[in-house]
Amino acid sequence: MAPEPARRNAPLLVVFNRSSGRGDRDAVGPAVEAACRAVGRACELFPVTQGGQLPEVARQAVQRAVDVGGVVVAAGGDGTINGVAQAVLGSGCAFGVLPRGTFNYFARTHGIPTELDDALQVLLHEEAVPVQVGQVNGRVFLVNASVGLYAQSLEDREGWKQQFGRSRLVALASGVRTILRGHRSLRLTAELPDRSWMARTPTLFVGNNALQMEQVGLPQAQAIDTGRLAGVMLKPVGRWSLLALLARGAFGQLSEADEVVHFAFRSLTVNVRAGGARRIKVATDGELTAMTMPLRFEVAASPLRLIRPPGLAPERREAQAATEAGA
Known part of the structure; x- marks a missing residue:
């Protein structure tokens, strides 16, 4: 009971x-x-x-x-x-x-x-x-979940924390270093209830925190307030463009960037295209877990x-x- x-x-x-x-x-x-x-x-x-x-x-x-x-x-x-x-x-x-x-x-x-x-x-x-509450393959996320470059930056950040301590400045410096090291784009298929598409992107970010969306300047904060999640994908870009996007986010101007694709949803299924890895590192509220594809992001029941x-x-x-x- x-x-x-x-x-x-x-x-x-x-x-x-x-x-x-x-x-x-x-x-x-x-x-x-x-x-x-x-x-x-x-x-x-x-x-x-x-x-x-x-x-x-x-x-x-x-x-x-x-x-x-x-x-x-x-x-x-x-x-x-x-x-x-x-x-x-x-x-x-x-x-x-x-x-x-x-x-x-x-x-x-x-x-x-x-x-x-x-x-x-x-x-x-x-x-x-x-x-x-958001979930990806049954795992809770209260703030965000991600794969690709953003998840890699969180993994790299742990090493920086151990060396330099925990602070927002350390987190920012670590993120810049991750971008400068280079990255590989993900080749994904994405399915919403009403449409599907193929995407090549350095990162997929799913937000469940309206404040975080507002601070980087994305309009999906209102969607989160009304029971949905916020999806963000970046178009394939080079390192300097990624750094420019990082700066735009710091100033709350990501919605103005043509390289950013954002959308709201209640459930989203993501898989790798043929030949891709079947397991992938997923970050949920800063914690990394290896998950088997496909990934299902959804609002918890x-x-x-x-x-x-x-x-x-x-x-x-x-x-x-x-x-x-x-x-």
């Missing part, structure tokens, strides 16, 4: 990643305990010290939440939040987020503060609302019940205003 809707006094089952991007990783547990103690609310902590532990720890937290009628909380970056959401989806449990990563796109698009104490107040006092502030997030309002001003 599915759990009842989360009560205001429901216990919090907190999965926290001690290897996420923030330097205050050891502060999460004590802060959660202190905040819950102040309002007389029970909590249990489920620490993750190595990435490989996350699926099992998240499963344990979800099972405990089902047993006690609790809320499963993910504390970490977008990758950690993704891993916990994978376990929560379909369980009936409410879901909370304490963002501790570098980009925190999922939290920011839903108005959840990046400061720990402020995020705890949201978690303790706001209601759960349904939010859209059931949403997550996310505890978040009501209304449009302030950062979303600012991004929309900037887009309208530049139109």
Whole structure:
């Protein structure tokens, strides 16, 4: 039987990643305990010290939440939040987020503060609302999924993080390096319910985060708000053109680029053309997984019940205003 809707006094089952991007990783547990103690609310902590532990720890937290009628909380970056959401989806449990990563796109698009104490107040006092989940071959993505050059840049970024630390500047420098090294285009067939086509592209990017779409200047943010996903393909271009596109994205002007093809959908099937590799690396919210073709990208049948502030997030309002001003 599915759990009842989360009560205001429901216990919090907190999965926290001690290897996420923030330097205050050891502060999460004590802060959660202190905040819950102040309002007389029970909590249990489920620490993750190595990435490989996350699926099992998240499963344990979800099972405990089902047993006690609790809320499963993910504390970490977008990758950690993704891993916990994978376990929560379909369980009936409410879901909370304490963002501790570098980009925190999922939290920011839903108005959840990046400061720990402020995020705890949201978690303790706001209601759960349904939010859209994307899936590729059954694997959850809350922010984006991709193959090709974008996925390769994420793989390269991990090496840079280990050498130079986690920051947006390191991520940008790593992306530039990936482009300058060169790339091979993918030869794909793409199928929507009403049409199909062949494409040659360096990367396929599927977005499920309206804020990210708004910040790079693509119009599919509205499609995500209305229950669809955003597909983005690049036409075959050289390295310097790719760098120019990277700069356009940084200034929120990708919609003006002729080299960018973008479309909205609820389900998309992608396969390799004859002779192509049958397995491919797919990035979901920054985590890489090898998947067997074809790939099916779709909106999940059931949403997550996310505890978040009501209304449009302030950062979303600012991004929309900037887009309208530049139109």
